[in-house]
Amino acid sequence: MTQQTTQIVIIGAGPSGLALGAKLNKLGIDNIILEKQTKEYVLARIRAGILEQTTVDFLSDIDASDRLKEEGIPHHGVQLAYDNQLMQIGLGENTGGKVVTAYGQTEVTKDLCDIREKSGRSVIYQAEDVSLHDFDTDAPYVTYRTDGTNHQIYCQIIAGCDGFHGVSRASVPKAALNIFEKTYPFGWLGVLSDVPPVSAEVVYANTPRGFALCSMRSWSRSRYYIQCTPDDHIDNWSDDRFWDELRRRLPDALGEAMETGPSIEKSIAPIRSFISEPMRFGRLLLAGDAAHIVPPTGAKGLNLAFSDIFYLSEAVKAFFDKKDEAALDQYSQKALKRVWKAQRFSWYLTNLTHRFSDDPFDQRVKEAELDYIRHSVAGRQMIAENYVGMPF
Numbered sequence: 001m002t003q004q005t006t007q008i009v010i011i012g013a014g015p016s017g018l019a020l021g022a023k024l025n026k027l028g029i030d031n032i033i034l035e036k037q038t039k040e041y042v043l044a045r046i047r048a049g050i051l052e053q054t055t056v057d058f059l060s061d062i063d064a065s066d067r068l069k070e071e072g073i074p075h076h077g078v079q080l081a082y083d084n085q086l087m088q089i090g091l092g093e094n095t096g097g098k099v100v101t102a103y104g105q106t107e108v109t110k111d112l113c114d115i116r117e118k119s120g121r122s123v124i125y126q127a128e129d130v131s132l133h134d135f136d137t138d139a140p141y142v143t144y145r146t147d148g149t150n151h152q153i154y155c156q157i158i159a160g161c162d163g164f165h166g167v168s169r170a171s172v173p174k175a176a177l178n179i180f181e182k183t184y185p186f187g188w189l190g191v192l193s194d195v196p197p198v199s200a201e202v203v204y205a206n207t208p209r210g211f212a213l214c215s216m217r218s219w220s221r222s223r224y225y226i227q228c229t230p231d232d233h234i235d236n237w238s239d240d241r242f243w244d245e246l247r248r249r250l251p252d253a254l255g256e257a258m259e260t261g262p263s264i265e266k267s268i269a270p271i272r273s274f275i276s277e278p279m280r281f282g283r284l285l286l287a288g289d290a291a292h293i294v295p296p297t298g299a300k301g302l303n304l305a306f307s308d309i310f311y312l313s314e315a316v317k318a319f320f321d322k323k324d325e326a327a328l329d330q331y332s333q334k335a336l337k338r339v340w341k342a343q344r345f346s347w348y349l350t351n352l353t354h355r356f357s358d359d360p361f362d363q364r365v366k367e368a369e370l371d372y373i374r375h376s377v378a379g380r381q382m383i384a385e386n387y388v389g390m391p392f
């Protein structure tokens, strides 16, 4: 058994954990990151693609934005498609000049890994059986195993950044968790392909055949999604079937212009809303997907991870500088306020753009809402303000 001491143990080397590590390094707070998977596995995950302005600013603050500034593609609008037409919601004009940036989560994670390596502080990959102990006291510790050797790290705070299926939230007694949950009756089938994106801005399409989304990773790499049944399987979707279905869900002009090619990744994601309150249990602080999941419509999940880390790092700074325990509680309150707003918007945009049932009443209400947005500055402003992200 080896023994070590640090100020904060971070569980998970996804975007939340790596960003927290970077911010703590800047604040001079000692930390160790434990990750269950290999580095190659972490860097190969393909997920989010759209960054809010606040996220770009935060990444700049932790010196992780050099490549993002070079390669990120600013989007000045977002497109809603319905009834064989496109409606642009201008982002800059409705928000006083704010934009979002297309830059893949895979690239963000790589940039964060690179700055971690440069900092000289390591990430312990392939950490098995990570267990959290005594976080209801002021002397918590974490145990784990690598290559058959047991390790123990004493710390003052544990940051649970280990995603929806991680060990951190699962270590909290069930009675202490207040869970809010919604599952939607569909999944998203996603395809990545090296073809030029069909649109320079993200397209969210509500069609009789179901939802479709067109996004990008670069001018030569597209990311597309279609609504599928929750129990569907990628083996049912040849590339040809996917392109054919996507084309049928886009306005004619877009469908005809769309270029197709072999998929380089294909996966199905379940769609759910989930929030676990509070985000603090004694000396354990949860952040990112460990505490909440939003449906990906609206592109909020990754961005919420960074706003959590912003609030969390402020709280632990106050805790270490002034022994201010109350700051840890304020973390939970501040983060949850923003989380619920993003949850509301993701739920709203999911409802607006997906087919839930064949109920003609529901569909007519959605059509009326889309028509309202088309003719209302206030309607477009509400979408634009939320899409670019609430300030921290």
Ligand code: RFL
Binding pocket: 011, 012, 013, 014, 015, 016, 017, 034, 035, 036, 037, 042, 046, 047, 048, 049, 050, 105, 127, 130, 161, 162, 163, 164, 165, 166, 167, 188, 190, 269, 287, 288, 289, 290, 296, 298, 299, 300, 301, 302, 303, 304, 305
């Ligand atoms: P992650 O990325 O899941 O990372 C958690 C890390 O913890 C590790 N881990 C453990 N480590 C040690 N011990 C254990 N017991 C552990 N258990 C797990 C894991 O291996 C992993 O490395 O959580 P994090 O850091 O909080 O980041 C959250 C984001 O990944 C997530 O919110 C976004 O990907 C959501 N999301 C989107 N967000 C956006 O902001 N914009 C988007 O456009 C967007 N699109 C998406 C998305 C998520 C999707 N899927 C697949 C759910 C599109 C999709 C399809």
Ligand code: PHB
Binding pocket: 047, 048, 049, 050, 202, 213, 215, 216, 223, 296, 297, 298, 299, 300
């Ligand atoms: C993506 O590019 O993967 C993406 C874009 C917008 C979303 C969700 C995912 O709402």
